Amino acid sequence: MGSSVEQNILVTGGAGFIGTHTVVQLLKEGFKVSIIDNLDNSVIEAVDRVRELVGPDLSKKLEFNLGDLRNKGDIEKLFAKQRFDAVIHFAGLKAVGESVGNPRRYFDNNLVGTINLYETMAKYNCKKMVFSSSATVYGQPEKIPCMEDFELKAMNPYGRTKLFLEEIARDIQKAEPEWRIVLLRYFNPVGAHESGRIGEDPKGIPNNLMPYIQQVAVGRQPELNVYGHDYPTKDGSAVRDYIHVMDLADGHIAALKKLFADPEIGCIAYNLGTGRGTSVLEMVAAFEKASGKKIPIKLCGRRSGDATAVYASTERAEKELGWKAKYGVEEMCRDQWNWANNNPWGYQKKL
Ligand SMILES: NC(=O)c1ccc[n+]([C@@H]2O[C@H](COP(=O)([O-])OP(=O)(O)OC[C@H]3O[C@@H](n4cnc5c(N)ncnc54)[C@H](O)[C@@H]3O)[C@@H](O)[C@H]2O)c1
């Protein structure tokens, strides 16, 4: 199972939602992992729980570094003391609404942070990167399922940072062909580790559907606002491609293995989704079934900027990465509920 030579991976944003789940899988696969995170949207308790999940032996292969990618010196310090075989780059801000009100914060954090990272990687001759992109780069897709070669467009400053960063990656790799870069376009990551020990813990009132439903289920919010019930979909609510965060984590392992194995990979994008669309109302029903809790809903107008229906074509990832999502909506809701039920206040002890 483990990689033959112990490869050392730098994981930026490794204390966050997708980062923690991926770090668990990386350690189990035999990789050595160094996290850099400024804890802007995460807590150290999440990393402690990763250690608890993988046990004392594998924990020895995990190192946490408090640092900010906007500060080149923080990245430099890490590269100066050890060699990295590749970087998985999760660190970034991701709240669409906040990015509209404060675009400079998003450009500074996501763009400057990533450019600093590339500069330092180049300096230390580490030229393999897995980057967290997003289905947001498809904008309002004209056709579904979304294929990787569709035209790309951004709908807001957050989306623009992902689009720019994809373009930056393509330019760098074109100019310096020794770079190998995988751009992973996540659809809607949900669920949690099956242990219920790690999961998503957004600060403040959640913007995204599943964390919001979860907070209704545990009594932190009174009801769910369903944004849009007049879409031309099966039940009038919007359709998305929800993907279990553990499937997503495994997608990163597959991408990493491809990077190491394929010198010709260049810079390439892969969708990570299930290829299935689920409506908001279907998701509510699935969560009610998994949790045994009633989720009161209020039908509201559409949320501005939302697409009607988005889901992935998974063909390229299946064919070239040998990766396919294993879990369906039932397991996503089961694991999300297990996390919520055991940690109603997330990583906080109590409010
Ligand atoms: N969760 C989603 O719905 C989703 C969908 C598509 C793409 N993505 C992308 O995936 C990545 C990970 O998302 P997530 O859901 O795990 O988010 P998250 O906020 O839970 O994790 C991001 C981590 O990066 C850290 N971070 C942010 N800026 C940093 C900086 N300048 N220096 C160091 N650390 C920094 C945060 O503290 C946090 O721990 C992000 O780039 C996000 O844009 C997420």
Ligand SMILES: O=c1ccn([C@@H]2O[C@H](COP(=O)(O)OP(=O)(O)O[C@H]3O[C@H](CO)[C@@H](O)[C@H](O)[C@H]3O)[C@@H](O)[C@H]2O)c(=O)[nH]1
């Ligand atoms: O309280 C809520 C929250 C959401 N929704 C609806 O649920 C659907 C899904 O919304 P959400 O969970 O916010 O996901 P998206 O808007 O699809 O965007 C997510 O998925 C994109 C693609 O991965 C990422 O780029 C974004 O960062 C991430 O927020 C949409 O129709 C929303 O209008 C509600 O009805 N009520």
